[in-house]
Amino acid sequence: MDTDVLVIGGGISGCALAYFLATEGVEVSLVEKSDLNSQASGANSGSLHGQIPHDVFLEKGEQWALNFGPTLGLMRESLELWRGMEDLLKADLEVHLSGGLLVASTEQEMEAVRTKVLIEEKFGVQAEILSRVDLRQHAPYISDRMVGAAFYPEEGKANPLLVTPAFADQSERFGARIMRRVEVKNISVVRNGFQVDTTKGIIRCNRIGNCAGVDAARISAMVGVNIPIIGDPIQVNVTEPIAPLVEHLVYSATDKLTLKQTRHGSCIIGGGWSSKIDPDTGNLRVSHDSVRKNLRIATDTVPSLRQVALVRTWPARVNGTDDWQPILGEDIVVRGFFTNAFPWMGFTGGPVSSRVTADLMLGRRVDEHSRNFS
DSSP, X not given: OEEEEEEEOOSHHHHHHHHHHHTTTOOEEEEESSOTTOSHHHHSOOEEOOSXXXXXXXXXXXXXXXXXXXXXHHHHHHHHHHHTHHHHHTSOOOOBOOOEEEEESSHHHHHHHXXXXXXXXXXXXXXXXXXXXXXXXXXXXXXXXOOEEEEETTOEEOXXXXXXXXXXXXHHHTTOXXXXXXXXXXXXXXXXXXXXXXXXXXXXXXXXEEOOGGGHHHHHHTTTOOOOOXXXXXXXXXXXXXXXXXXXXXXXXXXXXXXXXXXXXXXXXXSSOBOEEOTTTOOEEOOHHHHHHHHHHHHHHSGGGGGSOEEEEEEEEEEEOSSOOOEEEEOSSSTTEEEEEXXXXXXXXXXXXXXXXXXXXXXXXXXXXXXXXX
């Protein structure tokens, strides 16, 4: 089979890249080794972030935050795409940008929040510092033990089970070919492109878009490209449905937490707590210690959740890099090989990283925020 662009990976970044290319009339095919949206793109908690992650800021410090700062521009562009995503894809994706709250339980925590906000302001992120009284008025469901918060008006949530399929459906409508359960076994660099050996035969293409998530480093290695992507095992919790309570995307300045309520009433509780890896099979298993710690910080932040039943916890692997910065663009040696990776926050950043990668493939300039990180 021949194609102009072969996209490898059927998560949000792969399906979005296929969509953006197909709408421009590019001949594009996509292969996914299992089912679409079956990895982190469908197993994440659906948060739409616009700030420097607070727990990483505390761990890595101000210089890391300054180095990460330009990525905030990409995240802001992606949030703008999210605002129009339902119209773009003609689908209800449960996008709700009601803002994010980073809440602090002590004055020391609040000082760290203020420091982070000042760094973010250098990169165009606007946050409002809320006093204890302001916080109670803004979000009465938050514990009255909390001394204050930072409010990020652009943040929110969407349903990860709906977004990738919508990108896939629309990309097929514009002529993209999507092939499920097709695994890439080897890639050879040939004249004018690549020959890709898959479990369903040979695919010849002019260009490749590596959107393989946690598998991206393995795919890149097939053409001699080294990218520093790892697969980190994390887990997410979901509660029984309850009456509307949590209006915002909630974080804690005390420990790792993301908390939001779906349209259907369930509360999704995450934040990057580790799951376990079975030493015999390599399969992921739920860490009960992580469940306890995650739920404790959630109930300390929103006390009403203490009366709510936990329904399910599921593990997943998320792709990450040590510096948290995106890897986007064409390799400088292996021409025609493009990487599209937005580590740790790929659900938020997938739309913009795919838009940027498509623009680069089409030979367009990208602006100072949507820059080539490779």
